[in-house]
Amino acid sequence: MTGFSFRVYRGQKSWFGQMTVSAPSLRTNFGHDPGILTEQLLLMLGGLVSRTRSGEVGARGFLENKLLYLQQTRHESPFVSCSHEWSIAQSFALYGNTPGYVLTISGDPASGFDFEELRNSYSLFGDTVSHLKEFGVPRRLGSPFVVECVDLVAPFGQPAVRVKP
Amino acid sequence: MRIDTSGRDPLLGYFAWAFDNLPEFDGLANLLKFADSEAIGYAGYVRDAILRVYFDETVLADRSLSPDGRRAYLGQPPSLSLTLARSTTRYVDFLAISPYDYLGEAETQFGADDVDANDPRLDSTAYRFMLVNFLGALDGYVDAVSWLGVLLLRGNLNRRLTIIGFLVTLIGGESDLAEPTIPSTEVVLEWVNRVRLFREGPNLAHLERLIRAYIDATGSVGDEQR
Numbered sequence: 001m002t003g004f005s006f007r008v009y010r011g012q013k014s015w016f017g018q019m020t021v022s023a024p025s026l027r028t029n030f031g032h033d034p035g036i037l038t039e040q041l042l043l044m045l046g047g048l049v050s051r052t053r054s055g056e057v058g059a060r061g062f063l064e065n066k067l068l069y070l071q072q073t074r075h076e077s078p079f080v081s082c083s084h085e086w087s088i089a090q091s092f093a094l095y096g097n098t099p100g101y102v103l104t105i106s107g108d109p110a111s112g113f114d115f116e117e118l119r120n121s122y123s124l125f126g127d128t129v130s131h132l133k134e135f136g137v138p139r140r141l142g143s144p145f146v147v148e149c150v151d152l153v154a155p156f157g158q159p160a161v162r163v164k165p
Numbered sequence: 166m167r168i169d170t171s172g173r174d175p176l177l178g179y180f181a182w183a184f185d186n187l188p189e190f191d192g193l194a195n196l197l198k199f200a201d202s203e204a205i206g207y208a209g210y211v212r213d214a215i216l217r218v219y220f221d222e223t224v225l226a227d228r229s230l231s232p233d234g235r236r237a238y239l240g241q242p243p244s245l246s247l248t249l250a251r252s253t254t255r256y257v258d259f260l261a262i263s264p265y266d267y268l269g270e271a272e273t274q275f276g277a278d279d280v281d282a283n284d285p286r287l288d289s290t291a292y293r294f295m296l297v298n299f300l301g302a303l304d305g306y307v308d309a310v311s312w313l314g315v316l317l318l319r320g321n322l323n324r325r326l327t328i329i330g331f332l333v334t335l336i337g338g339e340s341d342l343a344e345p346t347i348p349s350t351e352v353v354l355e356w357v358n359r360v361r362l363f364r365e366g367p368n369l370a371h372l373e374r375l376i377r378a379y380i381d382a383t384g385s386v387g388d389e390q391r
Contacts, residue, residue, distance in 0.1 A: 128330030
């Protein structure tokens with residue numbers, strides 16, 4: 001337990017006890033050090049958010065574009081993608097009509113990147129990816145975020161089985 | 166994006182997303198800040214520019230004409246600015262056959278772009294290709310709808326969600342996306358089949374209206390925007 005009541009969910013196809021769940025940008029070789037690239041992306045996004053908060057119209061436009069790009073491409077997001085909704089995580093876990101795992105993650109909301117909150121706050125265009133209610137955990141799953149429990153879910157109405165704790 | 170699309174026509178959001186994120190339109194978009202939507206000509210300029218980029222991106226390479234397998238440019242070589250803007254490969258350069266052939270092979274092509282080992286360039290070219298085909302489809306090109314079907318078939322889960330959302334807005338129909346979930350395999354294949362059979366063009370042509378709406382919205386934002 002982290003002491004935070006904030007919860008997000010993540011669906012994935014495999015899970016084991018000491019699994020490291022990392023952001024796509026850390027797993028992709030762009031010809032640079034993935035760690036440095038990830039830090040640069042996080043720095044840039046942090047800058048865009050603070051400039052948008054300060055009312056800069058141009059930064060708002062850039063942020064809008066960047067959020068769409070991050071959600072559309074598979075390799076460049078510096079975030080571990082989670083969702084505020086269990087049903088979204090479950091649909092990712094069950095994709096292809098095969099069983100998968102839903103991770104329930106608790107942690108400090110201020111340490112993550114809330115796509116949906118940003119879109120709502122600054123009226124950003126979200127298209128249908130807004131349905132995902134995405135919350136990004138930077139770099140990899142770890143402090144201040146903790147995997148509280150893991151459920152094995154199966155298609156065709158079969159009941160979920162708790163595998164952790 | 167250069168304009169605030171909230172509370173406006175949903176298709177304007179897709180238009181602005183594509184128009185403001187393709188570098189070929191940067192200069193034109195800056196010019197439109199000072200344009201009047203009623204003035205004759207602006208919509209035509211934008212439409213011509215879109216048409217050029219659309220064909221440049223979607224015409225399959227004629228490998229027989231070029232010894233190194235790259236596209237042979239008929240008439241004139243690409244301009245320096247275009248070469249610099251497009252230093253990466255086009256999405257269609259990864260493909261070899263027409264969109265209709267891909268759509269007819271749904272089982273073997275399903276999720277082909279969504280493989281971990283894939284070159285990340287394929288991902289970014291596919292993103293760019295999606296935006297180009299949004300514009301093509303909004304200008305009434307049935308082929309653009311077919312190319313979106315190819316991306317829907319081969320792409321990642323989030324891209325499928327977006328393309329289905331766009332097609333529902335553009336050509337109507339049930340989205341099966343009322344529930345907040347990603348589209349299932351069955352929904353994707355059903356849409357691929359719909360796109361394969363789609364042949365109606367004229368009712369797609371929204372571009373001129375959207376260009377005017379975009380120009381009006383650009384004027385309302387103010388000069389501080391880039």
